[in-house]
Amino acid sequence: MVHLSGIKAQNLTEKGVKTRMKILETAEQLIGEKGYYETSIAEITVKANIAQGTFYIYFSSKKAVFDELVYQLSSDFRYHIKIAMEKEDTFEAKQRAGFLAFFEWVTKHRNLYSIVQQAVVVDEKLYRAYYQKIAAGFITSIGKAMEAGECKSLNVETVAYCFMGVGQFIGMRWVVWRDQLVPNDVFEEAMEILFNGLTHKGGKKNWRISRTGYTNEQ
Amino acid sequence: MVHLSGIKAQNLTEKGVKTRMKILETAEQLIGEKGYYETSIAEITVKANIAQGTFYIYFSSKKAVFDELVYQLSSDFRYHIKIAMEKEDTFEAKQRAGFLAFFEWVTKHRNLYSIVQQAVVVDEKLYRAYYQKIAAGFITSIGKAMEAGECKSLNVETVAYCFMGVGQFIGMRWVVWRDQLVPNDVFEEAMEILFNGLTHKGGKKNWRISRTGYTNEQ
Numbered sequence: 001m002v003h004l005s006g007i008k009a010q011n012l013t014e015k016g017v018k019t020r021m022k023i024l025e026t027a028e029q030l031i032g033e034k035g036y037y038e039t040s041i042a043e044i045t046v047k048a049n050i051a052q053g054t055f056y057i058y059f060s061s062k063k064a065v066f067d068e069l070v071y072q073l074s075s076d077f078r079y080h081i082k083i084a085m086e087k088e089d090t091f092e093a094k095q096r097a098g099f100l101a102f103f104e105w106v107t108k109h110r111n112l113y114s115i116v117q118q119a120v121v122v123d124e125k126l127y128r129a130y131y132q133k134i135a136a137g138f139i140t141s142i143g144k145a146m147e148a149g150e151c152k153s154l155n156v157e158t159v160a161y162c163f164m165g166v167g168q169f170i171g172m173r174w175v176v177w178r179d180q181l182v183p184n185d186v187f188e189e190a191m192e193i194l195f196n197g198l199t200h201k202g203g204k205k206n207w208r209i210s211r212t213g214y215t216n217e218q
Numbered sequence: 219m220v221h222l223s224g225i226k227a228q229n230l231t232e233k234g235v236k237t238r239m240k241i242l243e244t245a246e247q248l249i250g251e252k253g254y255y256e257t258s259i260a261e262i263t264v265k266a267n268i269a270q271g272t273f274y275i276y277f278s279s280k281k282a283v284f285d286e287l288v289y290q291l292s293s294d295f296r297y298h299i300k301i302a303m304e305k306e307d308t309f310e311a312k313q314r315a316g317f318l319a320f321f322e323w324v325t326k327h328r329n330l331y332s333i334v335q336q337a338v339v340v341d342e343k344l345y346r347a348y349y350q351k352i353a354a355g356f357i358t359s360i361g362k363a364m365e366a367g368e369c370k371s372l373n374v375e376t377v378a379y380c381f382m383g384v385g386q387f388i389g390m391r392w393v394v395w396r397d398q399l400v401p402n403d404v405f406e407e408a409m410e411i412l413f414n415g416l417t418h419k420g421g422k423k424n425w426r427i428s429r430t431g432y433t434n435e436q
Contacts, residue, residue, distance in 0.1 A: 035339030037255030117335040121253030128395060135391075154407040158388070162411045165387030169379040173353075177346060189372040193380045194411065 020058045022048045024072060027065045032111020036066055036118050067126060070119055073112050074130055077105045078137060091145035092195055098141075099167055099191070103182045106175045113168075113176050135160045166190055238276045240266045242290060245283045250329020254284055254336050285344060288337055291330050292348055295323045296355060309363030310413055316359075317385055317409070321400045324393045331386075331394050353378045384408055 012020060026048040030039040041062050045052045059065045084101035085094040106112060119127035138160035145151045151159075170190050174182045182190075230238060244266040248257040259280050263270045277283045302319035303312040324330060337345035356378035363369045369377075388408050392400045400408075 033339075035255065037253065038339070114338045117338050120332045120335050121251075121256070131390075152410075154410065155403060157391075158404045158407045159411065161387040161391045162384045162408055165383030165385070166380045167383070169383030169386070170376070172349075173375075173379045185373060186376045189376045190380055192370075192372065193377065 016058075019050060019054065022050065023055060023058055023065065024069055027069055028073070028109070028111055028115065031066060031069065031118070032114045035114075036062070036122050063122070066115075066119075066122060069115060070126055070130055073109060073115065074133060077102060077109070077112070078134070080105050081137070085141070091141070091148070091150035092191075094141060095163070095194075096191055099170075100187070102167060103171055103175050103187075106171050107179070107181060110176050110179065113172060131164070134164060138163055163194065166194060234276075237268060237272065240268065241273060241276055241283065242287055245287055246291070246327070246329055246333065249284065249287065249336070250332045253332075254280070254340050281340070284333075284337075284340060287333060288344055288348055291327060291333065292351060295320060295327070295330070296352070298323050299355070303359070309359070309366070309368035312359060313381070313412075314409055317388075318405070320385060321389055321393050321405075324389050325397070325399060328394050328397065331390060349382070352382060356381055381412065384412060 023044060026044050027039070030043060030047065039062070041055055042052060044062075044065070045055050059068070081098045081101045084097040088094040088097045116127070116130055119130065135157065139156050142151070142159050142163075143156050146153045146156060170182055170186065174180065174186060241262060244262050245257070248261060248265065257280070259273055260270065262280075262283070263273050277286070299316045299319045302315040306312040306315045334345070334348055337348065353375065357374050360369065360377050360381075361374045364371045364374060388400055388404065392398065392404060
């Protein structure tokens with residue numbers, strides 16, 4: 001279910017809120033499965049069982065529905081993640097709760113991945129803004145943990161994008177492709193990689209390419 | 219530059235190989251920037267400066283060009299990664315060299331991300347196959363490292379998707395969005411997260427949600 005933001009819902013009647021929501025839910029399904037360019041407003045209205053004129057009361061164009069869809073989906077899962085994280089105390093417990101909340105949310109919104117990935121050509125600014133907003137949330141929570149000494153002081157944005165990448169790929173592989181929650185052992189080991197590191201504990205090795213890798217040394 | 223696979227190139231004259239390559243390079247640019255559905259064969263032929271009839275000597279449809287593009291781009295960067303990894307000895311040095319080779323390759327093929335992400339609606343099987351093929355490479359190299367005791371014995375597929383996620387997101391944020399190589403400090407810290415872990419060294423903590431997270435306990 002797509003939730004309405006307060007600002008936009010406040011001017012609508014209860015019936016209006018429901019109709020607008022029906023349009024967004026139908027668009028979520030059609031654009032997610034068939035794609036933005038292959039979905040028409042006519043198809044959305046037929047499937048949502050509303051008149052084409054009614055569509056235009058709520059949205060000025062297909063692009064407007066798409067924008068709202070990306071905005072609402074993003075707000076919705078970030079809200080769920082926030083609530084889940086607030087229940088926990090430590091940096092690591094918060095992050096784990098956030099990942100779990102995201103994966104659980106995706107089981108009900110499998111088309112999120114497809115819709116967001118289409119934004120790369122439908123509206124690249126929207127696409128970047130989507131990830132930058134998620135990154136901003138990570139940056140805040142990771143930054144606090146660094147200040148509190150709960151995690152190493154690394155570049156907070158680097159850590160944020162590593163976390164986002166792991167979340168997206170684990171979610172893609174298990175939740176979206178398999179239509180199930182992330183198996184417990186997969187979740188635990190992904191967290192182990194992020195929080196405890198992959199290799200055996202020990203001193204840092206001298207990487208043969210670590211200092212020269214960018215100068216393309218042969 | 220898109221490289222031809224041997225099998226398909228062997229039936230073409232030298233001029234034919236060049237024409238086919240020109241079509242693929244033009245499609246890489248147009249489909250990457252405007253999108254698959256917004257790009258027509260007519261546009262590809264005009265921009266590539268070839269007759270529309272000539273297009274059909276090489277490809278039966280726009281979809282055939284798209285499939286070949288995903289295949290060629292994927293083969294091409296996996297080849298570069300393979301060469302880079304072969305020069306190194308240890309698991310970690312190989313992986314780092316592989317990441318660097320990928321990022322360097324993406325600076326010349328920034329539209330890879332867009333093209334692959336479009337496959338999620340153009341052809342979802344192709345999309346999954348693309349990632350599964352990359353995963354297979356990681357699984358082989360990580361599996362060998364686990365056997366040799368060079369890294370912890372975790373679920374090899376979990377590790378593979380974590381690595382892929384980190385690679386994709388660091389590449390997106392710095393190479394694709396900034397049009398530059400990944401800054402050295404970002405690269406080093408991303409590797410540190412993957413190989414040495416984010417948190418201070420120490421015993422594993424008791425996560426409050428680790429055992430119950432999947433049962434949705436309130």
